[in-house]
Amino acid sequence: MRPFTGPRSSGTHFRIGSVFGIILVTAILQVLSQMLLARGLPKESVGIVSLLLGALPLLSTISLLGQEPATVRFVARSSGETYNIPAHVQRVLIAVVPLGIAVGVIAGLFYALTLLSLLTLVILVASQNAILLVTGVERARHHYERAMLWRQMPTISTAVMFTAAFVTNHMDLTSVRYSMMLAFGVSAILLGIRGTRRSPSRGPAGAADLQRVPPSVLREGLLFLGTGLSFSVMVGLDKLIIGKMLTYSDLAVYATIFATMKGFDFLFYSIGYVLMPSVGRMGRIRIGRYFGAIALLAVGVSSAYFFFGEYVVHLLYAGRYDSGSYLILPFILSGAFKLFYSIPTSLIGGRLPRIVLKQFMWLNLGTMAVNIVLTIVLVMRSGLMGAAVATAIAWGMRLAGGLLILARYRSHLGERPESGATRKS
Secondary structure, eight states: OOOSSSSOOOHHHHHHHHHHHHHHHHHHHHHHHHHHHHHHOOOOHHHHHHHHHHHHHHHHHHHTTHHHHHHHHHHHHHHHGOOOOOHHHHHHHHHHHHHHHHHHHHHHHHOOOOHHHHHHHHHHHHHHHHHHHHHHHHHHOOOOHHHHHHTTTTHHHHHHHHHHHHHTTOOSSSHHHHHHHHHHHHHHHHHHHHHHHTTTOOOOOHHHSSOOOOOHHHHHHHHHHHHHHHHHHHHHHHHHHHHHHHHHHHHHHHHHHHHHTTHHHHHHHHHHHHHHHHHGGGSSOOHHHHHHHHHHHHHHHHHHHHHHHHHHHHTTTTTTTTGGGGGGHHHHHHHHHHHHHHHHHHHHHHHHHHHHHHHHHHHHHHHHHHHHHHHHHHHHHHHHHHHHHHHHHHHHHHHHHHHHHHTGGGGGSSOOOOSSOOOOO
């Protein structure tokens, strides 16, 4: 059977399914980890761990400077074999890993974390930057399954260590923090070495023949930084605000119910992970088919959570978090909006011209600002329900804006973009 070697519209659904299969396995491990935390630690300790993991996407996005999606876009749309990608990865890592350390320290001081929690956050952020960048290159080369498996290495390792600690009655906040540091740190070191290593098929002379990745890719990363920052705020803002304005016990309830609802997130990541680098080289995009498939997914997953969500929460957490089941409905709404949003964000990021990226960035930054204000106001008035409702409203606004931009530039979906550097017009 001939292996898949490039992006084909007929194979996109299969590749999304393959990536989702990997994510589904790691999702089960994530649920297992959350269940062990909820059963093995006091709610305040669960809240601290939830704060660390909730802050990770935002802090990594800030310190990564948009270089992961910019690199994916460049390699996927051009002939990556003619460029010295390992050297580019090395240059970016030299910048973003120290920046991740600095951002982690600042965030730890802001939340008045203990020294061990601060160290955990710093290692998580710096490691995540390296993991995302290296696996992004594999993703851009259309090695989706390998890239996703590498990206999930910390999740898999953490679940194994949590299980060992729980079974041996050694699970406490200290062991949990050391487990996360070890899982993320070792994964980052291994992937960093691989990502910066020259291909064995090229000697020193061959490496000299490779072109340097143009500086425009670094600048384009700033456009993705704005969009990625707004996305990370959307994903983690509610937990960060709850961690500051309410108690760690409240955060534990919110984060635990949210973890149970992550089926939407896993589908969202699977779709975008394959679709964004694939659409750059496709012919005509049949957008109606994508939205039809998303509609079927949204109805199926939403129905499952609506009818069985409370039972799953009760079963997984032995009834300790049943009080938070009222959050399931607004989480369903957010999840459905997020699934539909995977289409415009993938097409804009992987297909449309750079000027559209700028418009998309400003749109998302605007919705981010609204989300921040709305979340603070609604948390003050309605507590955890206010945070969940604010998140749903913000995702609805983000989806509406993406659809408007996609409708305005729909003509670009019917033509194959030029290979090589990203067009500016």
